[in-house]
Amino acid sequence: MIRTPLRIGFIGTGRISDLHAAGYLGNPAARITALCDTNVERARSRARAWGLDDAMVTDDPAALLSRNDVDLVEILLPHHLHCPVALAAINAGKIVSLQKPMCLTLEEADRLVEAAEAHDRPVRVFENILFDQPVMVADTLVREGAIGRPLAIRMKSNPGKGQGAWEVPSEATAWRQNRDLSGGGPLIFDDGHHKFSLAWHYMGEPEEVHAFIGRTLHRDGSLLDAPSIVSMRFDEQRIGSFEVVYSPDLEIETRQYPQDDRIEITGSSGVIWINRGHGSIGNQPSVQCFRNGELDSSHEACSQWEESFIRATRHFLDCLQEGRAPALTARNARSVLRFALAAEESARIGRAVRYTDV
Ligand SMILES: NC(=O)c1ccc[n+]([C@@H]2O[C@H](COP(=O)([O-])OP(=O)(O)OC[C@H]3O[C@@H](n4cnc5c(N)ncnc54)[C@H](O)[C@@H]3O)[C@@H](O)[C@H]2O)c1
Incomplete structure (x- = not known):
């Protein structure tokens, strides 16, 4: 039986933590009781901003995990810490919500799945x-x-610039530039997780992956893994592609990351276009569907990207109450991670790789 309200501890209170907090604050099913960050002043300022006067604040993940007033841990850390901290949280008996990508390698993923x-x-x-x-x-x-x-x-990520974009601390960019800490490039391995999750969701695991991964200097001086293209072949004559291109002077409307995202799903009798992700360019409807010889574009009232975090958090709380498996389970996330590892391996060796050989 899951306790209500569920008591939540955050490990990592960096850039993305605000959107995680939004799913818990004011939610009677949960209460944030503890925050941890090696930058303890950052954790303190989050506690103040979120109105958590009685939350315990620490710079030591082990101290948070040892607490009896934490039932569920949100792990929002640089990727190289995902596996060790999630394992420690599991060993401490906590319910775990681990940000994507689950870890750096399939060996780590296997340990986490087990x-x-x-x-x-x-x-x-x-x-x-x-x-x-x-x-x-x-x-x-x-x-x-x-x-x-x-x-x-068919999926496309197109980062650019955005006047409304939120500020990303330079440290959050710095660890993403170090593959030992990030596991791979910021657009294919890190943000690409979202696109590979969709490919997995609609098509399952691919048989073969072929990728070209380029390198471009971002206006902030960091390196981006763009322009890039990843092709995927699934069974029964089905295919997928993921294209990444950086447009330094493209103005994108956003409240978070200045990136346009587009997805097209082609079916045997119709096509769906998703015209919005992190940000948007132009005033196209968020979703359009061509079917029965007509374009149906009645889906203009879609909510903003940040609300996907609130729904993802509430989904997990509902799953806990109802005893259902959440999206994504550790095993599902291992499958998604493998897409990115296959793409990076294919780009490294310059030819297609079988997904199960990675
Ligand atoms: N779902 C999404 O759309 C999305 C968007 C952005 C980030 N993310 C993911 O969220 C996670 C965090 O990303 P971010 O952008 O918030 O990064 P960030 O660098 O802003 O935050 C990481 C925080 O972890 C803290 N930290 C580092 N080592 C620590 C340790 N040993 N113990 C405790 N705290 C420690 C840092 O001080 C920092 O505050 C990553 O997994 C990233 O991929 C997901």
């Missing part, structure tokens, strides 16, 4: 894109058979 499946409390890898409203609208259309059988998925 620990998660042996644990008597749920472990999920946080993937908000599955709870972004345009994707949920598309999901309903696919489930209702609006486009017949999905045959192809």
Whole structure:
């Protein structure tokens, strides 16, 4: 039986933590009781901003994990810490919500899957894109058979610049530049997780992956893994592609990251276009569907990207109450991680790789 309100501890109170807090604050099913960050002043300022006068604040993850007033841990750390801290949280008997990507390698993923499946409390890898409203609208259309059988998925990430973008601390960019800490490039391995989650969601695991991964200097001086293109071949003649291009002078409307995201799902009798992700360019409807010889673009009222975090958090709380498996389980997240590892390996050796050989 899951306790209500569930007591939440955050490990990592960096850039993305605000959007995680939004799913708990004011939610009677949960209460944030502890915050941890090696930058303890940052954790303190989050506690103040979130109105958490009685939250315990520490710079030591072990101190947070040892507390009896923490039932669920949100792990929001640089990627190299995901595996060790999630394992420590599992060993401490906590329910675990681990930000994507679950870890750096398949060996780490195997350790996490094994620990998660042996644990008597749920472990999920946080993937908000599955709870972004345009994707949920598309999901309903696919489930209702609006486009017949999905045959192809085409995805594009297009970072640019944005006057409304939030500030990203230089440290959050710095660890992403170090592959020992990040596991891979910021657009294919890190942000690409969202696109590979969608490919996995609609098409399953691929048989083969072929990638070209380029390098471009971002206006802030960091290196981006763009321009890049990843091709995926699935069974039964189905395909997918993921394209990344950096447009330094493209103005993108956003409240967070200045990136346009586009997804096209082609089915046997129709096509769905998702025209919005992190940000947007132009005033196209968020989702359009061509079926029965007509363009249906009645999906203009989709909520903003940040709300995908709130829905993803509430989804996990609902799953805990109802005893359901969450999206993504550790095993699902291992499959998603493998797409990125396959893409990076293919780009490294310059030819296609079999997904199961990675
Ligand atoms: N779902 C999404 O769309 C999305 C968007 C951005 C980030 N993320 C993910 O969220 C996670 C965090 O990313 P971020 O952008 O917030 O990074 P960040 O660098 O802003 O935050 C990381 C925080 O962890 C703290 N930290 C580092 N080592 C620590 C340790 N040993 N113990 C305690 N605290 C420690 C840092 O001081 C920092 O405050 C990553 O997994 C990233 O991929 C997801």
